[in-house]
Amino acid sequence: MTPETIFYSVAFPLLGVFLGLVYKGIDRRISARLTSRIGPPIRQPFWDVGKLLLKETIVPKNAIAWLFNAMPILAFASSLTLLLYIPFGVLKAPLEGYGDLVVILYLLTLQSLAMAIGGFASGSPFSSVGAQREMVLMMSYEMPLATVIVGFALIYRSFSLTTIASTPVWSIVSPLAAFGVLLLFVALLTVTPAELAKLPFDIAEAETEIAEGMLAEYSGRNLALFYLSDAVRGFAMAAIEVVLFFPFTLSSILGLSLTGFALYAVEALWFLLKVLIIYLLAVTLVRTSFGRFKIDQASRIFWVHVNLVALLGLALIWVGV
Amino acid sequence: MAKSTYYIPVGPIHPALKEPIRVEAEVEGEKIVKVDVKRGFAHRGIEYMGMKRNAIQTLYLSERICGICSISHPYAFVITAEKALGIEAPPRAQYIRTIIAELERIHSHILWLGVIAHEMGFDTLLFWTWKGREKVLDLLEFITGNRINYSMYMIGGARRDLKEKHIRAIKDAIDYYWKFTEHMKEIFLSDPVYKARTRNVAKVSKDIALKLNLVGPIARAAGIRMDVRQDMPYDAYADIDVRAVVPQDIVGEVYGDAYDVTMVRIYEIEQSLDIIEYCVDNLPEGKILAIPNYVALLAKIRRTKGEAIGAHEAPRGEVIHYLKFDGRDGPSVWKVIAPSYNNINSWGPLLIGAEVADIPIVVAYIDPCMCCNDRVAVVKTKDGNELGYTEIRKKCLEKTEKIRRELK
Amino acid sequence: MPTKVMFLILKQLLEKPFTNPFPVKHAPKNVTELIEKVQKGEVQINPPVPVPEGFRGKLHYDPERCIGCRLCIMVCPADAMEWVPELKKIRHYVSRCMFCALCVDVCPGKKFPGEEKAVKALSMSEEFLLADYDKYSDNLIEEPPEAKEKGI
Known part of the structure; x- marks a missing residue:
C-alpha cells in the first residue's frame, strides 16, 4: 500500500459524497422545473444532511438495536467502497486490480440488503412491508443487471472496469454485437431507478402507501447515513453506466493533446458532464414522468420485459463477438 | 404454526389520508385478509351548534362543514330552507347559484384527479392538474370574493350579482377548461402507469353499489344512472336536461373501477362546462334576493313552521339536508347527510383481497371527506x-x- | 418508454415556473431590518398576488358611522362581534371572523350632514396578511379608539 493509495482512499469518498449531494441537488432542481415549480437551491441536500446529523437518533423500543444501528453504517461503507472501483475520467480506480464488475454488483446489492435488514430490524409493520418489497424487487432486477455484466465479460474476456474504460466498447464489436450492447444499455437504464429506489420503482419506500417503508423508523444520524449512501449510490450508478457505455475521452474526440494537470482537469469535467446527462436521463426524467408501479407489476416488468431485452442483447453479443 | 399475518394501521395520521380516519388492515404478505374502518375522528358537533343559532348564521356554519364542498352544503341548506319556508328564489339568483355550484364541481373534480395521481406517486400530474385548477379558483375569487368559502348564497336567492365583467371572465375560463379537459383526457386516460394502477382496482359492481347505497360519481362509474340534478331537478337544472354521466355512454362497457371513476369525473367537468355555458347565455334579468332585508327574512322564519328534506348533487355525490322550523328564528332540527358517509362503506368490501399498494387508491377514489360525514360522537x-x-x-x-x- | 407526460414535462421545463414566489428568496435574519430596507428602497421584494375587486379581506370598522343597531351582532355566524354597552358601539375580533361579509350587508350606516347616501360603518378591506402570534394583538381587534383609552 503506497501513500498514493491512502490519499486516494480518503479523497475519493469525500469527493464522491460531495458530488453525490450536488447531483441530488441538481436532480431536485430540474425535477421541480419539469413540474413548473421553482425548486430548492442546489445546496439543499447539504443542509438536509447537516440538519439530520444534528437531530436526535431515535431507536424504536421493539427494534433490534444493534442491527438497526449497524445497517446505515454498512450501507454507507459499501457505497463508499463502491466509489473506489470507479475510474474517474482518465484516473485509474484506486482499488484497481483488487476487484472487478462482479464486486460492484455485490456492493450495489449489499446496500439494498442493508436497507432491507434495517427495515426488518426496526420492528414496524410499515418497515417490514417495505423490506419485503425491497427483497422482491431486488430478486427481480438482479437478473437483468447480472446479464449486462455477463455481456461485458463476453466482449472483453475480463471483468476489470479499467480495462473496459480504456477501450470504448463500440470500437471493438461488430455491428450486430453493437446492437446487443445497445439493448444492454436500455436494460441497465431501466434497472437504474429500481437500484436507486426512485420512481417508478420506489415501491419499497412508497410514501403514500407505507409511509417511507424501510426508512419509516429511521431518524437523525442513521437517516443521514442512508441519505448519504443513497446520494453516493446515485452518482456511482450513473458513473458506472458512463464507464461501461460512454468511455470516450474528450481528447480523443477532439484530437487534443493535453498533458499533465490540464488533461486530468479537462477529462474529469468531461466525465462529470457525461455522468450528469446520464443521471438526468435515467433518474430525473424517469422519476418525474412516471407514477409508482405495484410490486407485482414491477416484478413482471423486470422478469419478462427487461429480462427479455437483456437476454436478447446477450445473445446478439454472443453471436456477434 | 407461526403467525403469518400482521397488522398495518393506516391512520388517523397517514400520508395517504388528508383527513383523520383509521383503516386497520390485517396483511398476509401483500394481501389484505381482514379490514376494519373506524371513523369519528373529526366530529365537531356542528349540527348542534346550528340548532342554537338563527338560520342565517346556520347557513354560513353549513359552509364550514367541508372546505372543498363549501357551496354544496349551503346549496342543500338553502333548497331545504326555501322548501320548508315557502320562499322561492328569483330566477336570476337560481341561475347564479347553479353557475357557482358547477364551478365548484370543476375545481373539486380537478382536485380529486390530482389527489388520486399523488396517491400512486404521480406527483407530476398532481402539480399539473392543480396548476390548471388555479384558474377556476381565481374566477371564483373574482365572482364571490374568496377562493374557498364563497359566502354567496342566502335563503331565497344569492348575495352577489353577476356583472358584465364577471360573465366575460366566466366565458374566458370556459374556453380555457374545454382545452384543459381535452388535455387531461389525453394524459390521464392514456398513461400506462395510471391505467396499470387503476384498472380493476376498487372495482364496484352494480349490485354492490346498490347494496351499499353508493352515491355520486362512484355509483355512476358502476353504471347506475343516478344524479340528483337528473332525478329531482332544482333551480336552473330544471331548465337544463342534465343526464347522468355513466361509462357505458362513453366507452360502451362498465368496469366500475377507479379508472372508470376517473373517466366519469373528467366527462362531468365537460358536462359542467356545458351547464355553465347554458346558464350564462340564458341568464334571466331581475332581482337576486326574494327577501332582501335579513331582518325581515328572520322575522318570516320566526313566523313560519315547516320541515323539509332537500338534496343537492355535490361533486362527491348527493348531499341531503333536513330542516325543521318551529317558531324559532333558526332551525330546531338540522340533519346533514354527506355523500362520503355512504361511500366510505365501500372500503371494507373493496379492501379485502386487495394489496397493500391499493389502500391509498381505494381510500382516495371516493374522494372521502371525513369532516362531512362524522356526525356521531362516542357517548360516555x-x-x-x-x-x-x-x-x-x-x-x-x-x-x-x-x-x-x-x-x- | 416515452409517454405523453414526458412531452408535457419537457414543455413545462421551457416555461416559467408557476409558483408565486415568496417576498424574499431566503428567510431574513431580522424581519424588521428587512422591512426598513424595503421602505428605504434598498431591497426589492416580490409583491403579493393582487386581489380582485370585491375581495373579502379584513373587516374595517368605522366607529364614527356606527349607530349601534346591533344588527351585525345578530347575523354574525362566528360571534366575532362584541357589544360595548358604555359606548354603544361594537368591538370586532378578527381572529374569530370568518369573512362572510354578512355584517357588511346588514349594516345601515350613518348619513353625515351634507351627504346624499348613508355610508356603512363596516366594510371589507383588501388586507389579507393577518398572521400573528397573539390573537388579541392590536391588529386583530377593531374597536372604537375611546374603548382602548378608557380600557373598557
Whole structure:
C-alpha cells in the first residue's frame, strides 16, 4: 500500500459524497422545473444532511438495536467502497486490480440488503412491508443487471472496469454485437431507478402507501447515513453506466493533446458532464414522468420485459463477438 | 404454526389520508385478509351548534362543514330552507347559484384527479392538474370574493350579482377548461402507469353499489344512472336536461373501477362546462334576493313552521339536508347527510383481497371527506363508561318515538 | 418508454415556473431590518398576488358611522362581534371572523350632514396578511379608539 493509495482512499469518498449531494441537488432542481415549480437551491441536500446529523437518533423500543444501528453504517461503507472501483475520467480506480464488475454488483446489492435488514430490524409493520418489497424487487432486477455484466465479460474476456474504460466498447464489436450492447444499455437504464429506489420503482419506500417503508423508523444520524449512501449510490450508478457505455475521452474526440494537470482537469469535467446527462436521463426524467408501479407489476416488468431485452442483447453479443 | 399475518394501521395520521380516519388492515404478505374502518375522528358537533343559532348564521356554519364542498352544503341548506319556508328564489339568483355550484364541481373534480395521481406517486400530474385548477379558483375569487368559502348564497336567492365583467371572465375560463379537459383526457386516460394502477382496482359492481347505497360519481362509474340534478331537478337544472354521466355512454362497457371513476369525473367537468355555458347565455334579468332585508327574512322564519328534506348533487355525490322550523328564528332540527358517509362503506368490501399498494387508491377514489360525514360522537356515561351499540340504538329508538309522537 | 407526460414535462421545463414566489428568496435574519430596507428602497421584494375587486379581506370598522343597531351582532355566524354597552358601539375580533361579509350587508350606516347616501360603518378591506402570534394583538381587534383609552 503506497501513500498514493491512502490519499486516494480518503479523497475519493469525500469527493464522491460531495458530488453525490450536488447531483441530488441538481436532480431536485430540474425535477421541480419539469413540474413548473421553482425548486430548492442546489445546496439543499447539504443542509438536509447537516440538519439530520444534528437531530436526535431515535431507536424504536421493539427494534433490534444493534442491527438497526449497524445497517446505515454498512450501507454507507459499501457505497463508499463502491466509489473506489470507479475510474474517474482518465484516473485509474484506486482499488484497481483488487476487484472487478462482479464486486460492484455485490456492493450495489449489499446496500439494498442493508436497507432491507434495517427495515426488518426496526420492528414496524410499515418497515417490514417495505423490506419485503425491497427483497422482491431486488430478486427481480438482479437478473437483468447480472446479464449486462455477463455481456461485458463476453466482449472483453475480463471483468476489470479499467480495462473496459480504456477501450470504448463500440470500437471493438461488430455491428450486430453493437446492437446487443445497445439493448444492454436500455436494460441497465431501466434497472437504474429500481437500484436507486426512485420512481417508478420506489415501491419499497412508497410514501403514500407505507409511509417511507424501510426508512419509516429511521431518524437523525442513521437517516443521514442512508441519505448519504443513497446520494453516493446515485452518482456511482450513473458513473458506472458512463464507464461501461460512454468511455470516450474528450481528447480523443477532439484530437487534443493535453498533458499533465490540464488533461486530468479537462477529462474529469468531461466525465462529470457525461455522468450528469446520464443521471438526468435515467433518474430525473424517469422519476418525474412516471407514477409508482405495484410490486407485482414491477416484478413482471423486470422478469419478462427487461429480462427479455437483456437476454436478447446477450445473445446478439454472443453471436456477434 | 407461526403467525403469518400482521397488522398495518393506516391512520388517523397517514400520508395517504388528508383527513383523520383509521383503516386497520390485517396483511398476509401483500394481501389484505381482514379490514376494519373506524371513523369519528373529526366530529365537531356542528349540527348542534346550528340548532342554537338563527338560520342565517346556520347557513354560513353549513359552509364550514367541508372546505372543498363549501357551496354544496349551503346549496342543500338553502333548497331545504326555501322548501320548508315557502320562499322561492328569483330566477336570476337560481341561475347564479347553479353557475357557482358547477364551478365548484370543476375545481373539486380537478382536485380529486390530482389527489388520486399523488396517491400512486404521480406527483407530476398532481402539480399539473392543480396548476390548471388555479384558474377556476381565481374566477371564483373574482365572482364571490374568496377562493374557498364563497359566502354567496342566502335563503331565497344569492348575495352577489353577476356583472358584465364577471360573465366575460366566466366565458374566458370556459374556453380555457374545454382545452384543459381535452388535455387531461389525453394524459390521464392514456398513461400506462395510471391505467396499470387503476384498472380493476376498487372495482364496484352494480349490485354492490346498490347494496351499499353508493352515491355520486362512484355509483355512476358502476353504471347506475343516478344524479340528483337528473332525478329531482332544482333551480336552473330544471331548465337544463342534465343526464347522468355513466361509462357505458362513453366507452360502451362498465368496469366500475377507479379508472372508470376517473373517466366519469373528467366527462362531468365537460358536462359542467356545458351547464355553465347554458346558464350564462340564458341568464334571466331581475332581482337576486326574494327577501332582501335579513331582518325581515328572520322575522318570516320566526313566523313560519315547516320541515323539509332537500338534496343537492355535490361533486362527491348527493348531499341531503333536513330542516325543521318551529317558531324559532333558526332551525330546531338540522340533519346533514354527506355523500362520503355512504361511500366510505365501500372500503371494507373493496379492501379485502386487495394489496397493500391499493389502500391509498381505494381510500382516495371516493374522494372521502371525513369532516362531512362524522356526525356521531362516542357517548360516555357519567362514570366514564362508553355506551355500547345496543344502548345507543335504544336511545335512538326512544328519540324517534318521541319525534313521531310530536308529529302526530 | 416515452409517454405523453414526458412531452408535457419537457414543455413545462421551457416555461416559467408557476409558483408565486415568496417576498424574499431566503428567510431574513431580522424581519424588521428587512422591512426598513424595503421602505428605504434598498431591497426589492416580490409583491403579493393582487386581489380582485370585491375581495373579502379584513373587516374595517368605522366607529364614527356606527349607530349601534346591533344588527351585525345578530347575523354574525362566528360571534366575532362584541357589544360595548358604555359606548354603544361594537368591538370586532378578527381572529374569530370568518369573512362572510354578512355584517357588511346588514349594516345601515350613518348619513353625515351634507351627504346624499348613508355610508356603512363596516366594510371589507383588501388586507389579507393577518398572521400573528397573539390573537388579541392590536391588529386583530377593531374597536372604537375611546374603548382602548378608557380600557373598557
